[in-house]
């Protein structure tokens with residue numbers, strides 16, 4: 067039965083990691099990853115997470131099945147982060163939240179549910195977008211198209227083109243929006259532009275699906291929820307996927323959630339019953355550990371404060387790497403203006419490096435980046451930033 071099976075194309079970013087691992091040069095640097103490293107180049111284990119895990123291990127809870135929708139204390143903590151602790155939406159019972167296997171799992175449960183709800187819809191993702199968005203919605207059975215987003219000339223968002231495209235779509239189209247820290251470009255919408263997106267979703271009858279994978283990595287928990295809050299205030303129905311992979315440094319524990327804002331508590335009950343069917347036929351119910359740890363942190367005032375401080379530390383370190391890189395490129399005599407790197411938000415930057423320059427960085431310096439020129443600023447640290455700046459300078463000057 068496998069004789070005619072073709073080899074699937076390699077995942078471009080995971081393929082990069084394999085090539086990096088095989089590189090024997092001591093000075094090699096992997097800027098291709100989507101992971102936050104600390105200044106020692108290590109994935110941090112946050113102190114708040116460690117404290118919650120220690121308490122959990124000591125309590126030795128039995129490992130029964132979770133409810134299909136996951137842990138209640140976790141799901142309400144997710145709503146609190148998204149909508150704010152005083153949000154009437156969260157207390158109204160209008161929002162369905164189910165624990166999911168990371169942000170990816172949340173997107174997939176949402177996509178599968180949407181396919182049952184709106185089988186004829188088309189999904190629109192930003193151009194460019196996180197590369198898994200297209201594959202994920204296509205695998206749920208949707209045609210996937212782009213809306214204009216990044217403008218290489220301004221290194222920002224071509225909002226006029228984006229807005230015009232959204233304003234031309236069929237009612238019932240599904241629009242995937244990066245809630246903050248756009249991956250891969252680092253270019254986000256302004257608060258006023260979010261209001262315009264809300265308005266066009268309302269006037270055209272579009273279905274917004276906000277992907278929140280980096281809450282807290284741009285300006286802070288509440289500030290980074292500006293898009294979610296704008297949609298919440300609008301009275302529209304929408305979807306949100308949350309990921310805690312980065313913000314809790316819990317990548318492998320697969321901690322995420324899908325939230326769906328409905329029109330009423332009664333509607334939410336019906337929607338939840340359908341989403342549970344999707345979950346039940348996929349993986350039945352989520353794993354216990356990651357969600358329990360995140361819930362313990364978010365629901366304890368001390369641990370939550372500790373986490374917010376650690377999250378701020380990650381955010382500030384990335385910012386310092388952004389300014390550091392721009393300064394060091396200037397010091398290396400690079401005439402080209404790289405100041406846009408400081409304005410971009412989150413872990414990534416679209417540097418404008420060409421595929422040939424990225425290839426040269428790899429061949430001559432053992433510095434790995436995505437061929438689109440995307441680099442992860444959180445992979446820079448005080449020890450490798452000088453080497454990386456020198457290498458980029460040589461590549462752009464040659």
Ligand code: PMP
Nearest residue numbers: 100168169170196249279309311
């Ligand atoms: N959405 C975006 C925009 C992402 O960048 C990522 C992770 N790289 C995800 C979703 C998936 O998150 P997770 O790793 O929690 O599945």
